[in-house]
Amino acid sequence: RVGDEWQKIDYDNMARVDRMIALCVLNLANGTQTPVWNPANPNTAAWRDAERKLHGN
Incomplete structure (x- = not known):
């Protein structure tokens, strides 16, 4: 049984994040x-x- 449903999404909080x-x-x-x-x-x-290899620093 899937528990993720669109009705449970907090869209206001998601927009703030x-x-x-x-x-x-x-x-x-x-x-x-x-x-x-x-x-x-x-x-x-x-x-x-990785930064050192990319930029030579």
């Missing part, structure tokens, strides 16, 4: 500073390596 994500992406895209991965966090190592 979508707007927040869009604003975050827009701010990142239009920002003057380049985002950096936290080198103190070992979970970011793969992302830092």
Whole structure:
């Protein structure tokens, strides 16, 4: 029995979340500073390596 039904979707909340994500992406895209991965966090190592290979930093 499937429990996901369209009547249960909170469309107002989904719209708020979508707007927040869009604003975050827009701010990142239009920002003057380049985002950096936290080198103190070992979970970011793969992302830092990929950035280094892509940009040569």
